[in-house]
Amino acid sequence: MPKTVERIPYCATTTTTRDDALAEFIRAKIEGNLSEVPSIAEATTKELAKGDEPIKTTHQxxxxxxxxxxxxxxxxxxxxxxxxxxxxxxxxxxxxxxxxEAIAEKTECLIPGEW
Known part of the structure; x- marks a missing residue:
């Protein structure tokens, strides 16, 4: 029987990314390496690359x-x-x-009004 995953809605007030790290990501050019996104390290990169819809770059x-x-x-x-x-x-x-938060804020800067 598949594991049931609790769905808790997004809450911007519970993020733990430092303001300076988020601001740096928002201002920076996108190089493509997922580790440029705050909070994405090697373990997350591996999870994103798995499955039918692998994500291997920040652009993706x-x-x-x-x-x-x-x-x-x-x-x-x-x-x-x-x-x-x-x-x-x-x-x-x-x-x-x-x-x-990081992807939504970056996208808002690239495409204002998108979200």
Missing amino acids: LIGKFLALSPDEPDGVEHCNRFKYWLQDKNVANHLLNNIV
């Missing part, structure tokens, strides 16, 4: 975030969809909100 991760956009603009729903997708990729629970 941002693309996945964009692909999960709801038909009608809804930032909360968009972030929840991305968080649950990350959870399904077996990303550690304590990293989920941090990664969602």
Whole structure:
């Protein structure tokens, strides 16, 4: 029987990324290495690369975030969809909100109004 995963909505107030690390990521050029995203280290990179939909670059991760956009603009729903997708990729629970925040904020700078 498959393990049931608890779905807790995205909450920006529970992120643990340092403000300076997030700001640096937002300002920086995207090089493609997933480790440039705050909170993504080797273990997370390995999990993202697994499965039918392997993610191996920051560009692909941002693309996945964009692909999960709801038909009608809804930032909360968009972030929840991305968080649950990350959870399904077996990303550690304590990293989920941090990664969602980083990708959502970076995307907002690249494509204002997207989320």
